[in-house]
Amino acid sequence: MKEETFFFQWRFLASCFIFFLILPQAFPHYNPPTNPCLAHGPNWFPPLVNPRLLKAYAALQAWKLTITSDPNGFTSNWCGPHVCNYTGVFCASALDNPYVLTVAGIDLNHANIAGYLPVELGLLTDLALFHINSNHFEGQLPKTLNCLNLLHELDVSNNKLSGEFPSVIFSLPSLKFLDIRFNDFYGDVPDQLFDLSLDALFINDNKFRFRLPKNIGNSPVSVLVLANNDLRGSCVPPSFYKMGKTLHEVILSNSQLTGCLNREVGLLNQLTVFDVSFNNLVGPLPETIGDMKSLEQLNIAHNKFSGNIPESICRLPNLENFTYSYNFFSGEPPLNEL
Ligand SMILES: *[C@@H]1O[C@H](CO)[C@@H](O)[C@H](O)[C@H]1NC(C)=O
Numbered sequence: 001m002k003e004e005t006f007f008f009q010w011r012f013l014a015s016c017f018i019f020f021l022i023l024p025q026a027f028p029h030y031n032p033p034t035n036p037c038l039a040h041g042p043n044w045f046p047p048l049v050n051p052r053l054l055k056a057y058a059a060l061q062a063w064k065l066t067i068t069s070d071p072n073g074f075t076s077n078w079c080g081p082h083v084c085n086y087t088g089v090f091c092a093s094a095l096d097n098p099y100v101l102t103v104a105g106i107d108l109n110h111a112n113i114a115g116y117l118p119v120e121l122g123l124l125t126d127l128a129l130f131h132i133n134s135n136h137f138e139g140q141l142p143k144t145l146n147c148l149n150l151l152h153e154l155d156v157s158n159n160k161l162s163g164e165f166p167s168v169i170f171s172l173p174s175l176k177f178l179d180i181r182f183n184d185f186y187g188d189v190p191d192q193l194f195d196l197s198l199d200a201l202f203i204n205d206n207k208f209r210f211r212l213p214k215n216i217g218n219s220p221v222s223v224l225v226l227a228n229n230d231l232r233g234s235c236v237p238p239s240f241y242k243m244g245k246t247l248h249e250v251i252l253s254n255s256q257l258t259g260c261l262n263r264e265v266g267l268l269n270q271l272t273v274f275d276v277s278f279n280n281l282v283g284p285l286p287e288t289i290g291d292m293k294s295l296e297q298l299n300i301a302h303n304k305f306s307g308n309i310p311e312s313i314c315r316l317p318n319l320e321n322f323t324y325s326y327n328f329f330s331g332e333p334p335l336n337e338l
């Protein structure tokens with residue numbers, strides 16, 4: 001009985017096998033599945049490129065698969081192995097080998113693409129620039145980005161990214177420019193961020209909720225924009241005034257700041273833009289504001305400053321725009337001096 005069943009099953013399998021052998025001949029116009037990048041035709045296989053470009057090819061194809069909308073067709077030529085010809089993809093010689101071409105930059109700014117950032121982006125280990133601002137990318141920054149040892153500039157601003165602060169950036173040893181503004185990131189911002197040796201930091205217009213940390217003055221950034229987050233009633237920490245040698249622009253508007261501006265604000269003498277508008281700052285403006293010799297734009301409007309506006313402001317040599325409305329100042333310097 002058992003043997004018979006076995007024999008029967010074997011015969012069944014054998015006939016299936018034969019059926020599939022003759023199937024293609026039975027349909028003479030049968031076409032094998034074609035590669036979606038039709039220009040290369042069926043049976044297309046990537047010709048040899050270097051292994052680093054093949055890795056990039058894998059990453060970019062995985063990324064393309066996540067894209068649900070690309071109204072301007074930026075990725076429509078993302079087909080085939082010549083990744084260096086893809087729109088928005090830039091190749092350069094490898095830093096460690098001038099004879100090897102690698103993907104060094106991605107620039108898909110203002111492409112209006114919807115999709116997400118797949119883990120395969122971690123394969124782009126030669127990337128120095130990653131700019132995808134003004135798109136509709138959702139989800140989180142993948143943790144695999146920690147493989148991008150050469151990444152210098154990360155600009156994912158103006159997308160729909162979310163989740164907690166993308167701590168993967170702490171694993172990027174070359175990072176100098178971090179721009180994650182205008183997304184839906186939320187929660188705490190690790191103090192560690194201000195210990196990184198960044199040149200510019202934009203985290204404004206998210207849903208971060210954190211206090212300005214004591215170590216903020218460790219940050220060597222020249223541009224610091226934290227505006228439109230919830231700084232939970234922080235005062236400006238004393239170390240902030242130690243950023244005078246490097247800081248050129250600070251925007252802390254609409255962030256629930258409280259407390260006073262210290263006399264040390266005068267040490268910020270490289271600052272051209274100082275915007276602390278729409279907060280709850282109190283007390284007088286320190287006379288030392290007159291030492292901020294580089295100031296061009298000064299916006300302290302919509303706070304609770306009081307007392308007299310110091311005359312030293314009128315002697316600032318480069319001041320173009322001083323906005324101080326909606327405070328409780330009792331004395332204002334003559335308008336014609338501003
Ligand atoms: C892509 O670039 C390669 C190398 O420069 C060139 O040979 C190839 O024709 C290009 N392919 C397309 C589709 O433009």
Ligand SMILES: *[C@@H]1O[C@H](CO)[C@@H](O)[C@H](O)[C@H]1NC(C)=O
Pocket residue numbers: 299321322323
């Ligand atoms: C000065 O700055 C304020 C606040 O940013 C702005 O609303 C205003 O338009 C500026 N004025 C000029 C003349 O640029």
